[in-house]
Amino acid sequence: MxxxxxxKLKTFNIYEFQQDLLDWYDKEKRDLPWRQDQDPYKVxxxxxxxxxxxxxxxxxxxxxxxxxxxxxKALAEAEEEEVLKAWxxxxxxxxxxxxxxxxxxxxxxxxxxxxxTPDTLGSLKGVGPYTKGAILSIAxxxxxxxxxxxxxxxxxxxFSIWDDIAKPKSRKIFEEIIYKIISKENPSDFNQSLxxxxxxxxxxxxxxxxxxxxxxxxxxxxxxxxxxxPVKSKKKxxxxxxxxxxxxxxxxxNYYIHKRPASGLLANLWEFPNFEMLxxxxxxxxxxxxxxxxEYGVTMELSDIKGTIPHVFSHxxxxxxxxxxxxxxxxxxxxxxxxxxxxxxxxxxPVSHQKIMQLYKDNQACHQGxxxxxxx
DNA sequence: AATACGTGGAC
DNA sequence: TGTCCAAGTAT
Numbered sequence: 001m002x003x004x005x006x007x008k009l010k011t012f013n014i015y016e017f018q019q020d021l022l023d024w025y026d027k028e029k030r031d032l033p034w035r036q037d038q039d040p041y042k043v044x045x046x047x048x049x050x051x052x053x054x055x056x057x058x059x060x061x062x063x064x065x066x067x068x069x070x071x072x073k074a075l076a077e078a079e080e081e082e083v084l085k086a087w088x089x090x091x092x093x094x095x096x097x098x099x100x101x102x103x104x105x106x107x108x109x110x111x112x113x114x115x116x117t118p119d120t121l122g123s124l125k126g127v128g129p130y131t132k133g134a135i136l137s138i139a140x141x142x143x144x145x146x147x148x149x150x151x152x153x154x155x156x157x158x159f160s161i162w163d164d165i166a167k168p169k170s171r172k173i174f175e176e177i178i179y180k181i182i183s184k185e186n187p188s189d190f191n192q193s194l195x196x197x198x199x200x201x202x203x204x205x206x207x208x209x210x211x212x213x214x215x216x217x218x219x220x221x222x223x224x225x226x227x228x229x230p231v232k233s234k235k236k237x238x239x240x241x242x243x244x245x246x247x248x249x250x251x252x253x254n255y256y257i258h259k260r261p262a263s264g265l266l267a268n269l270w271e272f273p274n275f276e277m278l279x280x281x282x283x284x285x286x287x288x289x290x291x292x293x294x295e296y297g298v299t300m301e302l303s304d305i306k307g308t309i310p311h312v313f314s315h316x317x318x319x320x321x322x323x324x325x326x327x328x329x330x331x332x333x334x335x336x337x338x339x340x341x342x343x344x345x346x347x348x349x350p351v352s353h354q355k356i357m358q359l360y361k362d363n364q365a366c367h368q369g370x371x372x373x374x375x376x
Numbered sequence: 377a378a379t380a381c382g383t384g385g386a387c
Numbered sequence: 388t389g390t391c392c393a394a395g396t397a398t
Contacts, residue, residue: 048395049394050395052395052396053382055393055394057383091382092382092396126396128395130396131394131395148394149392149395150394167377195394198394199393204393236379312383314381314392315380380397381397384392385391385392386390386391386392387389387392
C-alpha cells in the first residue's frame with residue numbers, strides 16, 4: 001500500500017465510520033426491487049444490468065427480466081433470441097449474452113448454485129472484479145471489496161486521493177482501502193451503503209456535504225477540495241459515420257431484416273439492411289442501390305431519403321439516412337430473413353433501428369390518413 | 377494500457 | 388447543442 005494512504009488510515013476512525021455509514025443506510029436506503037432478498041441470482045442479474053446504467057433505467061427491465069426468467073434454470077434453458085429481446089434498449093448487449101453463458105455454466109457445472117469463492121465466481125463470463133465482489137458481499141456476506149465508479153469517487157474524497165480514477169491501475173488502491181475499512185459484521189450493507197452514498201449524497205458534480213453522514217470522516221471536505229475530486233481524465237470524442245439504411249418491404253407487408261454478427265457492435269441483434277457511405281454524398285442513392293445488389297442480391301426501386309436518425313454511441317456516432325424500398329423479386333434476398341409485421345416484434349433491435357421502424361410506421365399512417373380522410 | 381461496447385438523463 | 392456521464396468487462 002502506498003505511503004500517503006497509510007498516513008490517512010492512521011487517523012481514520014474505522015469503527016465510527018462504519019457505524020455512521022450503516023446507520024444512515026438503514027434509514028435512508030432506497031427501496032429497490034433487487035433489495036427484497038439476497039438471492040444470488042437476482043443480485044447477479046441486477047449487478048450486470050446496473051453496469052454503466054442508471055437505477056431508474058434498470059428498474060423496469062429488472063422486473064420484467066426476473067418475471068420472465070425467475071431462476072438460474074429458467075434463464076439457462078431460455079432461447080437466446082428471447083433473452084436478447086428482454087434486454088432490448090438496455091445497451092451493452094454482450095452483457096446479457098455473457099450472463100446467459102455464465103448462467104448455463106452454473107446450471108450445468110455447479111448444480112445451479114452461484115459460486116461463493118472469488119476464483120470460481122470470477123471465472124464466469126462477464127463477471128469482473130467489481131461484479132465478483134458485489135455478489136460475494138451482497139449475496140453471501142463475504143467481506144470483499146466491490147469497487148465501482150461510486151466507490152472510487154466516495155473513497156477518493158474520504159482520503160483525498162489524487163490518482164486518476166480513469167486509469168485501470170487505480171482500482172487497486174481503492175480495493176486495498178476497502179479491505180481495511182469494510183465491516184466484517186455486515187459487508188453486504190457496507191458495500192451497498194458506500195454505493196448508495198455515492199448515488200445520493202456524494203454525487204459527481206455537487207456533493208451534498210452539508211447533510212453527509214460521514215462528513216466528519218472526509219479528508220476532501222476538511223480540505224475544501226471535494227469538488228476537485230475525483231480526478232478523472234477525459235475520453236476522446238465519438239467518430240461520426242454516415243450510414244444509409246433501407247426499410248425493405250414487399251407487397252404483402254413483410255419486412256426484410258438482417259442479423260448482426262455474433263461479436264462486436266450490437267452483437268446478435270437484428271437490423272434493417274444498411275451500409276456505411278464512404279463516397280460522394282451526391283451519389284448515396286446509387287451507392288446504396290449497388291450495395292444492396294452486391295450484398296443481398298436485391299433489386300428494388302429506392303425512395304428519397306425519408307428521414308435521418310442520429311445515434312450516439314460512446315465511441316462513434318451514426319447518422320442514419322433512412323430510405324424505403326419494395327423488393328422486385330422477393331425470392332432473391334440472400335442473407336436477409338422475411339418477417340411479417342407481427343413476427344418482427346419477437347426480434348431484438350438496437351434503439352436506432354426501433355426508431356427507423358417507427359419512422360416507417362408513422363409514414364404509412366400519415367399516408368393512409370391522407371388518402372382516407374376520416375368521415376363526418 | 378487503451379479501446380470497444382449502448383443508452384437516456386442531467387446540467 | 389454539447390458534454391459528461393452510470394453500480395464495468397473483454398480484449
